[in-house]
Amino acid sequence: MKLKIIIPLLFTIHSLTAKAQAQQAADDGKLIFEKKCTRCHGYDGTKGYLGAKNLRxxxxxxxxxxxxxxxxxxxxxxWKRKLTPQQIHAVVAYIKTLRN
Ligand code: HEC
Known part of the structure; x- marks a missing residue:
């Protein structure tokens, strides 16, 4: 029973390189950012609504x-009640990709 869970888990961990994981986090972060943050920060991080910092x-x-x-x-x-720490890490990874 446990093996059914552990084997695919090991396979998943093994097949993901650190780079792919960072890319995945940035992709998840993009979705979260577009849903929760663009209202003030804008899609490119520069909107500045209500004094929101320019994320670029x-x-x-x-x-x-x-x-x-x-x-x-x-x-x-x-955002601590609305996003999990993993989701916040994903958003962090994404907003760094907006920087120039
Ligand atoms: C209601 C508008 C609003 C929303 C929604 C919002 N922010 Fe902000 N954000 C601000 C404002 C205003 C500041 C500037 C706060 C200050 O410096 O006093 C800020 C600052 C920041 C900073 C600090 C940047 C710096 O260099 O100091 C980050 C990072 C950030 N926001 C990320 C996010 C993320 C990620 C989300 C979505 C999960 C988000 N914000 C949603 C208004 C918002």
Whole structure:
């Protein structure tokens, strides 16, 4: 019974390279971003509605991004009840791809 779960799991872990995982996270993050964040930040991160920071110019590191999204800041809402930590990591991976 357990093997039925473990074997496909090992196979999945084995077949994903770190790069593919990062790509997958960025793809998931894109969906979340487009659903939850574009209203203020816009599709390219530059909309600036209600003073939203330009995400293309943001230089926060992963921890800073994670903390800001989790806890919110000023007008920006906290996402900790609406997104799982994995989803927040995925959004972090995606918004870094918007940077120039
Ligand atoms: C209601 C509008 C609103 C929504 C929705 C929103 N934000 Fe923001 N966001 C803001 C505002 C306003 C700031 C600037 C806060 C400040 O600096 O005082 C901000 C700042 C940020 C920052 C900090 C950037 C920096 O360099 O300081 C990040 C990262 C960020 N938002 C990501 C997100 C993500 C990801 C989502 C979706 C899960 C999201 N935001 C949804 C309004 C919003």
């Amino acid at each position: 110019k943001s230089r926060l590191d992963d921890d800073g991004l994670f903390a800001t999204i989790t806890n919110g800041r000023w007008i920006m809402p906290s």
